[in-house]
Amino acid sequence: MPYKHIEISMGPQHPSTHGVLQLKVTADNEVVLNVEPVIGYLHRGMEKLWEHRTYPQIVPLTDRLDYLGAILNNLAYVLAVEKLAGIEVPKRAQYIRVILAELQRVASHLAWIGFNANDIGAMSVLLYGFIEREGLLDLFEEYCGARLTVHGLRIGGVPHDLTPKVCELIRGVVTSVPRRLADIEALLSENRIWKHRTVGIGRIAPAEAIQYGLTGPALRAAGVRWDIRKNIPYSSYEDFDFDVPLGTHSDVYDRYLVRMAEMRQSLRIITQALDRLPAGEVRAKVPRLLKIPPGEVFLSVEAAKGELGFYIKSNGTDKPERVKMKAPSFINMQCFEKMCQGHLIADLVAILGSLDIVLGEIDK
Amino acid sequence: MSRELFIFEGLIPLLKAAAVCIYLMIMVIIMVWLERRVVGWLQGRLGPNRVGFQGVLQPIADTVKLLFKENIMQKQADWLLFNIAPIIVLVSALLPFCFIPLGDSIPFKNYTFTFWVAESPVGLLLILGLSSLSVFALVFGGWGSNSKYPLLGGLRAVIQILSYEIPIGLAMLAVIFYSQSLNMVDIVQKQAVTGWNIGKWPLIVPFVIFWICAVAETNRAPFDLPEAESELVAGFHTEYSGIKFAFFFMAEYTHMVLASSLAVVLFFGGWLAPFSQVKALAWLHPFPGAGVFWYFFKIMCFLYLYIWIRGTFPRYRFDELIKLAWKWMVPLALLNIFIVALVRLHS
Numbered sequence: 112m113p114y115k116h117i118e119i120s121m122g123p124q125h126p127s128t129h130g131v132l133q134l135k136v137t138a139d140n141e142v143v144l145n146v147e148p149v150i151g152y153l154h155r156g157m158e159k160l161w162e163h164r165t166y167p168q169i170v171p172l173t174d175r176l177d178y179l180g181a182i183l184n185n186l187a188y189v190l191a192v193e194k195l196a197g198i199e200v201p202k203r204a205q206y207i208r209v210i211l212a213e214l215q216r217v218a219s220h221l222a223w224i225g226f227n228a229n230d231i232g233a234m235s236v237l238l239y240g241f242i243e244r245e246g247l248l249d250l251f252e253e254y255c256g257a258r259l260t261v262h263g264l265r266i267g268g269v270p271h272d273l274t275p276k277v278c279e280l281i282r283g284v285v286t287s288v289p290r291r292l293a294d295i296e297a298l299l300s301e302n303r304i305w306k307h308r309t310v311g312i313g314r315i316a317p318a319e320a321i322q323y324g325l326t327g328p329a330l331r332a333a334g335v336r337w338d339i340r341k342n343i344p345y346s347s348y349e350d351f352d353f354d355v356p357l358g359t360h361s362d363v364y365d366r367y368l369v370r371m372a373e374m375r376q377s378l379r380i381i382t383q384a385l386d387r388l389p390a391g392e393v394r395a396k397v398p399r400l401l402k403i404p405p406g407e408v409f410l411s412v413e414a415a416k417g418e419l420g421f422y423i424k425s426n427g428t429d430k431p432e433r434v435k436m437k438a439p440s441f442i443n444m445q446c447f448e449k450m451c452q453g454h455l456i457a458d459l460v461a462i463l464g465s466l467d468i469v470l471g472e473i474d475k
Numbered sequence: 476m477s478r479e480l481f482i483f484e485g486l487i488p489l490l491k492a493a494a495v496c497i498y499l500m501i502m503v504i505i506m507v508w509l510e511r512r513v514v515g516w517l518q519g520r521l522g523p524n525r526v527g528f529q530g531v532l533q534p535i536a537d538t539v540k541l542l543f544k545e546n547i548m549q550k551q552a553d554w555l556l557f558n559i560a561p562i563i564v565l566v567s568a569l570l571p572f573c574f575i576p577l578g579d580s581i582p583f584k585n586y587t588f589t590f591w592v593a594e595s596p597v598g599l600l601l602i603l604g605l606s607s608l609s610v611f612a613l614v615f616g617g618w619g620s621n622s623k624y625p626l627l628g629g630l631r632a633v634i635q636i637l638s639y640e641i642p643i644g645l646a647m648l649a650v651i652f653y654s655q656s657l658n659m660v661d662i663v664q665k666q667a668v669t670g671w672n673i674g675k676w677p678l679i680v681p682f683v684i685f686w687i688c689a690v691a692e693t694n695r696a697p698f699d700l701p702e703a704e705s706e707l708v709a710g711f712h713t714e715y716s717g718i719k720f721a722f723f724f725m726a727e728y729t730h731m732v733l734a735s736s737l738a739v740v741l742f743f744g745g746w747l748a749p750f751s752q753v754k755a756l757a758w759l760h761p762f763p764g765a766g767v768f769w770y771f772f773k774i775m776c777f778l779y780l781y782i783w784i785r786g787t788f789p790r791y792r793f794d795e796l797i798k799l800a801w802k803w804m805v806p807l808a809l810l811n812i813f814i815v816a817l818v819r820l821h822s
Contacts (some may be wrong), residue, residue, distance in 0.1 A: 119623050232697060232790025238518035289639065304697055304788055307795045397703060457792045458686070 116144065119456070123152050129226060129463065129472030141455045144447050146234045153474035161434040166192050166268055166401045177440065177472040179222050182215040182251075183414040185264040190345055191410040191421040192266050194454075195196075198401045202269035205347040206384045210281065211254070211263050212346075212412075212433040213377040213384075215338035217288060218247040219415035220377075224295060227367070227464030231308050243284075244292045266401065268394030281385060288370055292374060299367070304347030309364035313450040313462035317361065323449070324442045327417025328373060329466055332365040339413040339449070346412075350387070362384040363465040365400050368473045370467075402429050416440050416467055436475065440468040483586055491592045495572045503728040507534040510782050517786035523594045542719040549622070556619030561715065561722035570730035574598035575736045576660050578746045578767030589814065590746070590767060591660065598659040598664050599647060603640075606733060609726065610636050616723070620714040629712025631793060636692055638800040639662035645690035645808035649815045650741045653678065663745035670752055671744040677815045681748040682742045686780075689734035691796070694727065695781055697788035698796060703718050735777035739770060746770045758774075 121134040131152035137145040157176065161169050162381030173188045182189045186208060200208075225240035228333030248258040254277050255263050255270060263269070273281075277358060315325070317333040330337055340348040340354045402405040403425035411420030417439025426432040443466050450462050506533055508523070515522025523530035525742045548557055579591030595601055610633055617629015650672055654662040672678045691698040739745055746766025748759035760766065791799070 117623060117627075119627075228789065232699070234514075234696075235518045235786050238520060242519050296562065298787065299789070302789065304791055304795075308789060308792055334605075455792060455794065457790075 129468055133472055138456060143451050143454055143456060143459055146449060146451045148444060152313055152472050153470045157475040158434055158436060161431060163431045171262040174262055175471055177416060177469045178259060179469055180215050180219040180415040181261045182211045182469060183419060186212050187419045187421050189264050189266050190412060191408050191423050195406055195408040195425055197396060198267050198395050200268055202389045202397055204393045206388050207269045207273060207393060208264060208346050210381050210384045213380045214247055216377050216415045218244050220374050223467045230349055230460040230464040235299060239291055241297055242286050246284055246287060248322050250284060253277050253280055261465040265394060267397035272393045285382055288378060292371060293337040296371060308461055309367060310362055312363045312364050312454060312458050313465060315446055315450055323446045325446050328369045328438050329366055329443055333361035333370045334359050339411060341416060345399045351383045353380050363461050366465040400429055411437060414439055418442055438472040440472040444468055444473060488592060489639060496569060499569060499572060499729050499732060504534040506728045506778060514786050516539050541721040542718055546717040549714060551621040553619040553621060556615040560612040560616035560619060560718040564609050564726040565722045567608035568726040571602040571733055574602050574659050576745055577665055577770055579763060581763045588652055594658060594660050597657045599657040608639060617796050619786040622714050624713045625711045629758040632711055635796060637755050638797055639688040639691040642684050642804035642808040644799060645812055646685040647741060648812055649678055652815050654821050659740055663740055666744045667747055667751055673742045677818050681812050684804055686738060689738060690806060693730045695788050696785035699790060705731055731778060731781055735774040738777050739773040743773050746811060775793045
């Protein structure tokens with residue numbers, strides 16, 4: 112029997128599979144012929160669990176999906192519930208939600224740049240990203256007492272108003288993050304090795320990306336203008352002036368550029384929202400025992416990883432009959448096999464990092 | 476007479492050999508500590524600072540931990556290859572230091588104490604040959620583990636080290652053209668007359684080539700592909716544990732000290748003080764033996780450079796690495812040899 116191909120099992124305990132993901136790699140020496148992701152190691156039965164919890168009880172559980180973007184998960188879920196129940200959210204709460212969501216997006220992208228760069232070997236960038244992320248987590252702690260799984264939103268609004276201390280922290284973050292991004296870009300953007308490792312790696316054609324259902328920064332890096340904040344605005348995003356950064360080559364490098372630009376746009380939105388924060392209540396009157404008449408709803412938001420959607424079917428009780436989640440990481444992961452074909456094992460981790468997956472969201 | 480012979484020809488060289496081993500072990504300890512602290516400092520974190528003053532005892536604590544760890548060898552591993560690899564790698568890292576001058580000589584009445592264990596007319600060749608033996612260790616370790624990640628790591632290591640051996644040899648050849656000797660002590664003494672080699676313009680390019688290749692040969696970032704943790708877990712020493720793993724670890728740092736020492740001896744005047752041919756600066760080398768300080772100071776600069784590079788650059792990809800060696804380093808080194816030869820012919 113000729114030993115031509117080598118089969119490698121990467122993970123679930125591998126330094127760069129971003130959690131408990133297993134990759135069955137078939138390689139010819141180091142050239143990847145085929146890669147098969149094996150998921151499900153982190154399955155917690157979230158969707159079934161939600162059928163046995165009341166609507167407000169589900170909000171903290173959504174924190175555990177994409178644990179790097181807890182508030183964005185909260186936002187997608189509460190918006191879906193509010194649409195189903197016909198709850199009108201006060202303008203001030205909508206603005207605070209936008210601020211928190213964009214802060215969370217910056218935190219998620221900062222973690223992503225760290226992991227992706229660390230996989231490619233630039234260890235310092237990981238720490239630089241995390242120093243800034245630490246400031247954001249401190250901010251969340253000041254706002255609602257938690258850092259990672261924040262439970263930062265409630266059905267009908269937000270739990271607290273922004274205190275002067277929180278506003279001050281937000282202003283601090285808005286000035287400190289761009290400086291750190293400039294540091295990171297100085298280390299990477301024009302670095303020959305970084306470009307060798309990322310330019311032309313993991314390409315996917317725009318049409319193909321759409322067929323696979325790719326969303327988020329990875330799709331925009333392919334040049335497709337699809338940002339739900341712009342295309343189907345929610346939570347007053349139409350009030351703010353921001354650009355949608357687009358890539359052209361659809362490779363790892365463009366995904367890097369798009370996310371870096373996106374962080375700056377997020378900071379722009381935060382500044383605008385903070386400057387124009389309307390007065391008023393931060394939480395609508397929602398009955399403690401929220402019973403929603405029979406109906407169904409699907410609503411999606413632009414999360415850090417892509418389009419995060421919730422389908423909720425209510426049956427008149429205080430618990431949903433069915434909740435289905437459209438997890439961006441799960442759908443983006445489908446393109447992975449396509450992107451890796453013909454690349455080297457070293458590129459595998461670069462591509463995986465550039466997709467920015469979180470296993471908590473894939474496995475639910 | 477025979478007693479003196481015993482002391483001068485037997486006891487002192489023996490003690491020197493032991494001292495070199497101890498010196499290298501201390502260097503490993505210093506480097507492990509320095510690397511963690513410096514990388515930590517570069518990255519805005521602390522690094523180990525609990526064990527001893529500023530964490531200086533941390534490497535010793537780690538060594539003790541590794542000594543007490545279970546020595547695991549999987550069933551399918553090849554016993555001989557698996558166990559011989561850590562020994563070869565450490566021996567090949569330690570032996571070349573016999574020929575490295577660590578300082579100048581101190582004359583006594585009828586005996587001259589030298590800071591090198593042995594002086595050989597082909598010292599440089601011996602150093603190259605002995606340090607290249609470590610390739611066998613990487614092959615044996617990678618193959619003998621009978622596991623996939625070590626195998627890939629071992630293959631990478633062999634191709635990488637063999638590729639970079641060629642330009643590094645060519646870069647050294649340029650130095651040999653100038654010193655007209657392969658004797659490490661001679662090379663330094665020549666520089667006492669003519670000034671440091673790095674000051675001669677045809678030797679600047681060879682130095683750059685030498686240093687890049689030296690980083691690649693020691694498997695350090697950004698050329699640390701054989702043990703790229705994000706791709707191959709730990710490369711050829713994935714399956715090693717306990718003290719055998721420590722051997723690989725020590726060998727890596729010893730190789731770094733070796734590469735730094737070679738850079739210092741070949742290009743930066745070894746034990747010589749800066750501008751040693753200038754009379755007004757003679758106070759920089761006040762007494763015989765002071766060269767040890769200069770040698771040490773210079774290698775620490777290079778070792779710091781190693782750490783600095785690691786903290787700054789991402790990792791090369793394998794094909795790019797080989798391309799860099801064969802498409803850039805080798806032709807550039809060959810061209811440079813030609814230029815150096817012309818310059819030497821002319822003068």
